[in-house]
Structures are given as structure tokens and as C-alpha cells.
Amino acid sequence: MFISETRQSLYATSQTITGETTMSQTRVGPDRGSNTSTPRWVKVFGIIVIVLVLLFVILHLADPDRHGPGRHTPVQRG
Amino acid sequence: MTITPGLRKFVLTAHVASSVGWLGAVVAYLTLAVAALISEDAQTVRAAWIAMELTGWFVIVPLALASLLIGLVQSLSTPWGLFRHYWVLVKLLLTVFATIILLLHMPTVNHFAGVAAETDSVNLGALRGELLHAGGGLLVLLVTTTLSIYKPRGMTPYGWRKQHEQRKVSHST
Numbered sequence: 001m002f003i004s005e006t007r008q009s010l011y012a013t014s015q016t017i018t019g020e021t022t023m024s025q026t027r028v029g030p031d032r033g034s035n036t037s038t039p040r041w042v043k044v045f046g047i048i049v050i051v052l053v054l055l056f057v058i059l060h061l062a063d064p065d066r067h068g069p070g071r072h073t074p075v076q077r078g
Numbered sequence: 079m080t081i082t083p084g085l086r087k088f089v090l091t092a093h094v095a096s097s098v099g100w101l102g103a104v105v106a107y108l109t110l111a112v113a114a115l116i117s118e119d120a121q122t123v124r125a126a127w128i129a130m131e132l133t134g135w136f137v138i139v140p141l142a143l144a145s146l147l148i149g150l151v152q153s154l155s156t157p158w159g160l161f162r163h164y165w166v167l168v169k170l171l172l173t174v175f176a177t178i179i180l181l182l183h184m185p186t187v188n189h190f191a192g193v194a195a196e197t198d199s200v201n202l203g204a205l206r207g208e209l210l211h212a213g214g215g216l217l218v219l220l221v222t223t224t225l226s227i228y229k230p231r232g233m234t235p236y237g238w239r240k241q242h243e244q245r246k247v248s249h250s251t
Contacts (some may be wrong), residue, residue, distance in 0.1 A: 037234035042164045 083154045089155065093148040097226075100141040101219040104212055107133050108127050111208040120198045123205075130208065131191035142177045149173060162237030165225045176218045183211050 081089070107130055114126035149170070153160045161167055190204045233241070 036233075036235070036238050039164060039230065041230050042168070042232055044166065 086152075086156065088189075089148060089152045091163055093152050095144065096141050096144040096148055097219070097223065100138060100145050101223065102136045103133060103141060104216050104219060107138060108209070108212040108216060111205055111212055115175070115202070115205045115209065124194045124198075127187075127191040127194035131187050134180075134187050139184065140178060142180055146173050146177055159237065159240070162232055162240060163229075164232040165228075165230050169222045169225050169233060172218050172222050176215055179211070180215065 110126045110133070114123045114130075115121055117126070150160065153166055153170070158166050160170060185205075187208070190201060193201065198210045
């Protein structure tokens with residue numbers, strides 16, 4: 001009952017939103033967000049972000065002088 | 079906060095224009111960094127650094143700030159909200175992150191552009207850093223653009239709560 005009502009409500013909201021704000025005019029389907037758990041794409045995205053942040057931190061801990069002005073060796077050219 | 083449909087369309091157009099413009103400017107910046115990195119000519123490298131500095135301050139930074147501010151106005155003035163849907167929230171976090179990194183990085187670009195203008199030395203490490211920053215920025219902007227187009231499903235707990243409250247209000251009236 002609750003899910004059914006939620007779906008109908010979401011569908012109505014989505015229709016309103018779709019007509020006014022989408023960049024692609026893509027229709028938002030009736031099943032979107034039909035449960036309250038965190039979607040899989042958010043979890044996957046979060047894991048990717050955590051891995052990238054860890055990689056960044058490890059790279060900087062390994063070589064703290066990589067970043068910032070005046071910390072790179074100039075090479076004469078031309 | 080609600081705005082008229084006409085104004086909403088205008089804000090959407092401004093948001094798309096600033097966001098896509100930001101993406102395009104980063105591609106141009108990346109092109110300059112690659113050109114400087116592979117060039118054997120010191121004049122080309124010097125010109126690239128100066129162009130990168132100008133592009134950064136007068137194109138990328140204004141477009142980034144415009145995209146962020148217009149996006150905030152747009153989300154708060156439509157049913158999407160700012161914290162109700164995961165895709166809007168992720169876009170906001172990525173845009174804020176990219177803007178902060180950009181603003182923190184621009185003084186470094188100033189420094190190396192100044193060095194390049196005064197000397198013939200070429201800092202390969204700095205140019206690789208530019209590639210990394212511009213490449214990372216481009217990746218983030220491609221992700222935000224993809225989120226805007228696909229609008230993947232998923233409401234935040236806050237979004238569910240708000241929707242539940244609105245439903246209760248509409249049922250009671």
C-alpha cells in the first residue's frame with residue numbers, strides 16, 4: 001500500500017519535474033526510487049571516490065613535494 | 079522558493095550554458111597543457127602558460143562560479159531540491175569540490191606563468207601537474223554532465239521524509 005502510493009506520488013512529481021527541468025527531455029519512469037534503500041549506483045560511486053581519495057593521499061604521502069609552486073625541477077629547453 | 083516557468087527555463091539555460099562552457103574551457107586548457115608539454119619550442123611553452131593563466135582566471139573560474147551559483151538557485155527553485163535526490167546531491171558535491179580545487183590551484187598557475195614569462199626554463203613537472211588537474215577536472219565535469227542527463231533514481235532519506243510530509247499535508251487538506 002505504502003509503496004504503491006509512493007510510486008504514484010513519485011510519478012506525479014517526476015512528470016512535473018520532467019516537463020520543466022530536464023536537459024535531455026528524458027522521461028522519468030514510474031519505478032524510479034520506489035524503495036528507501038540507497039541505490040546501487042550511489043554505493044558504487046562512493047567506493048570509487050574513496051579509492052581515488054586514498055590513492056591521492058598515498059601518492060602525496062609517498063612524495064609530499066609533488067604539489068605546489070617552485071617544487072619542480074626546471075628543465076632548460078630551446 | 080518558487081519561480082515562474084519562464085524564469086525557470088531561463089535559469090536552466092544559464093546553468094547548461096555555464097556548465098558546458100566550463101567543460102569546453104577545460105578541454106581548451108588541457109590542449110594548451112599538452113601543446114606545452116610536447117613542444118620543443120620555448121616560445122610556444124611560454125605562450126601556452128600565459129594563455130593557460132588567462133583562460134583559467136577569465137574563463138574557467140567565472141564559469142565554475144556561475145555554474146555552481148546558478149545550479150544552487152535552480153535546484154532550490156524546482157521540485158528537485160538540493161538534498162532530495164542523490165544525483166543532485168552528488169552533482170553539488172562534485173561541483174563544489176572541483177571549484178575549490180580550481181581556486182586553490184590557480185595561484186600555482188600564476189606562479190609558473192610568471193616564471194615562464196621571465197625565463198626560458200620549462201618546468202615539465204609543473205606541466206604534468208596541469209595535465210593531472212585539467213584531466214581530473216574534465217573527468218568530474220563529464221560525470222556531472224552525465225548525471226544531469228540520466229538523472230539516476232534514488233531519493234535521500236531527507237527526500238523521503240519531505241515527500242512523506244507533503245503527502246500527509248495534501249491528504250489532510
